[in-house]
Amino acid sequence: MNSSLFLSQLLNGVQLGVLLFLLSSGLTLIFGIMNFINLAHGSLYMVGAFIGAASYNASGSFIFAIAAAIIAAGLVGLLLEHLVAKPLYRHDHLYQVLATFGLMMFFNELAIVIFGNRPYYAAIPSALNGAVTLFGSQYPVYRILIIAVGVLVALGAWYLIQKTRFGMLIRAGASNSSMVSVLGVNIDLLKKLLFMLGAGLAGLAGALAGPILSVQSGMGEPVLILALVVIVVGGIGSIRGALVAAMIIAVIDTLGRAYIPHLLGSFMQPASANAVGPAMASMLIYVLMALVLAFRPNGILNKK
């Protein structure tokens, strides 16, 4: 194992962590404040990826593509909030899960109808196509950009939530939304804005991920499951928890996939190591989640 390969794997992990954070921060905020579990969040990510790729292919402007993806996902999110989420806020989680499950089916099929069954091509902008030398190894510029965006969003989210009036209302809404409403805040509007914000972040994640993963129907589900693991591990409703857990989960997952087959190979026969390795690597984060839950049922950062 050489150290520069390890470093680039670590960066890959951080980059996946950033994408997971963009998804899970929206998911966890929407859950924390509205008590709404949105399985269609992965669909918003998919919307972002498709709109981002399509508008980049049409216009050639990366900035425009990112903006289009965020706006499109935000608007779809707003529509979802109005048509599906709002009538179900007060209902059992079961019905929220059911409704958003149906939405997910709908969006996956819609993507097939519009873009076809095969992966849709999304290009990395030529200006970002190079690689830079980091710690003695080549690393793609585009992946560094993703990491940078993630850091900016995390800082932005921290500022928005800790320092602005909107953030104050969000925090207040998370602890007691009816009290906030009684104090004369338009909680409905707040919820709509928050839903749009979460959807926009999911769209941003999708648009960023498009060129490095394959853009196709159903692409949101595996990431959604990871995001759910992240918010369970990080503690539901906590953005800080989501950030920490997203990084831990993504780095462990990436390094596990890269190194577990190697490690097993050092004391097992190559054939069986190759068979067992990937299986163990893919189970790793779920085992981690089970361990976290066994000792801290409310998540790693939750003091409850």
Next chain:
Amino acid sequence: MNRVKFGAWMIPVLFILLAAVPFVAQAIGEPFYVTFFARVLVYALAACALNLVLGFAGLVSFGHAMFIGLGCYAVGILSFYGISDGWLQLLAAVVVCALVGLVVGTVCLRTSGIGFIMITLAFAQMFYFLMVSMTTFGGDDGLNINEPSNFGLFELSGSTEVYWATWAVLLAVTIFLARLKKSPFGMVLQATHINPRRVNAFGYSVFRVQLAAYVMSGVLTGLAGLLLANLTAFASPSYMSWPVSGELIVMLVIGGLGTITGPIVGAIAFLVMEEFFKGLTQHWMLIMGPVIVVIALVSKNGFAWLIRRREEPAPAPSAAPAAAPKVAAVSAGESQ
């Protein structure tokens, strides 16, 4: 309690109608219907099993397809090694499902509400990815099962055999669940849904009661998996993918949570609806998705509003009629 009476004639009528399916299919020369309804019954069995945790105890397990998959692979992996003895496969399915149910249930039941939903989902995905990456057993492509389960006296060698086996198991499970619901255990289980704190105060352990129900439910779902493997002669990771878990929940909600025959009626309604939309268009999910959304939006109690109406003079106002007639039509066909 009118519901007891209602259920008392509902069960025989339902099962007599289901018993007529193979004969009718033969009479009209459409053997496809036997295969189709065998699949319906397998899913009905899984839905009944899920009802034990979701309907009785209010635990939204979003990973029940995991047990279907485990049951399938109990048949698949054993027959991969040349063991087609049905009793051994059954034993393997029951033991594996019970053990997995015990471990997964112990972890999941530490959380509640939304945490439970997500963790059961995550565990199911874990097994899904495990089977996808096990290339020895076919990985992503699944595993062909060349020999059907052989139970000595009978062999699950065709759709009709699987149909009758599932019919019998489903009948037994239905009667079992109807009795269980009225038993002290069933009463406590339902009470954990309504007021867990009081149940604890009465000296029962909510955790143990729920865990027992979860394990039992897992084992019964595993039986459905064993039957499904024989029906399709195939074990695939996709049988335990999370859309399957979601579909089971939809069936339960359509049929009525916590009712005895609801899951069966729900499974019939859901799969018939799905088959109908598949006939209309290749993109049937474009219709099915919104239908599920509408079902979730308008029917908090699904099909149960029909039963409720018999008991209470005034039906709940939230039982909106939009999605119901479709379901009611199916039910009327079943209960005549």
